[in-house]
Amino acid sequence: MTHEPDPFSAAHQTAHDWLSTIAHHLGTEDRHYAFRVLRAWLHLVRDRLTVDSAAHFAAQLPELLRGVFYSGWAPSRVPVRYDASWFTNLFAHTANISPADVPAAAGAVSAGLNALCSPGQLDHVFALMPASLRGELEGEAAAPEAPPPATAERRRLDVLEDKVQALVDAVGVLVRGLEQLPASEPLADRTAKAAQEAHRILMAQATART
Structure with missing residues (x-):
């Protein structure tokens, strides 16, 4: 053999x-x-x-x-x-x-x-x-960092960044749900699940700072 x-x-x-x-x-x-x-x-x-x-x-x-x-x-x-x-x-x-x-x-x-x-x-x-x-x-010891001032402008930028990231995440979920991939799960089911997940992401972001 x-x-x-x-x-x-x-x-x-x-x-x-x-x-x-x-x-x-x-x-x-x-x-x-x-x-x-x-x-x-x-x-x-x-x-x-x-x-x-x-x-x-x-x-x-x-x-x-x-x-x-x-x-x-x-x-x-x-x-x-x-x-x-x-x-x-x-x-x-x-x-x-x-x-x-x-x-x-x-x-x-x-x-x-x-x-x-x-x-x-x-x-x-x-x-x-x-x-x-x-x-x-690169091997350098981190220097102590002073926390940035909690200004109103900084807070607005943080909120905006979080919203943009949530939107990107939601769109990514939708795109993956619409991909034509060989799978046993019907496309309509995957699309519905993707829409639900995208909605969850956006709702989680909307309530995160309330």
């Missing part, structure tokens, strides 16, 4: 090679630690990007790490707005490291991915980030 090669062996090997590069930049031989830090980096950066930008970056990743990247992703809720402090604390919690270690760890992962991805790919990703997050992803 002819022995067939494992069809997933190449994917496994590529993922291991990438993880080895990340571990090298982190200065560790603990691959479990390297994986935790890499996963935290991927998920937090992913959630700060738009759907299109996240998909474009994910195309750079090997198959197994692409699965890690998309695990738990909620495309209807991105990009998530958070500041450097929130980023630091969530990164530390997800990677199970100290907040003080986040800049060095995030910077090491960035350096490793920069060596693995196409030239300029991470520059494109970082260009979409606020300066405070960009610095931390």
Whole structure:
């Protein structure tokens, strides 16, 4: 009987090679630690990007790490707005490291991915980030941020941004509901469900600040 090669062996090997590069930049031989830090980096950066930008970056990743990247992703809720402090604390919690270690760890992962991805790919990703997050992803400690003044103009801008994002989310849900996809569910049923979900999104936004 002819022995067939494992069809997933190449994917496994590529993922291991990438993880080895990340571990090298982190200065560790603990691959479990390297994986935790890499996963935290991927998920937090992913959630700060738009759907299109996240998909474009994910195309750079090997198959197994692409699965890690998309695990738990909620495309209807991105990009998530958070500041450097929130980023630091969530990164530390997800990677199970100290907040003080986040800049060095995030910077090491960035350096490793920069060596693995196409030239300029991470520059494109970082260009979409606020300066405070960009610095931390490049290994710089986040400077304390003073909260912005709660002016009436700032509040109006926040409300407007939330409304626009809700509208974009609702339209996206409707578009996906109208797509001609091979599925067992009739188009009319999918369309009705999409309309209900879009209505829920808009109503949730309308009542969020009341």
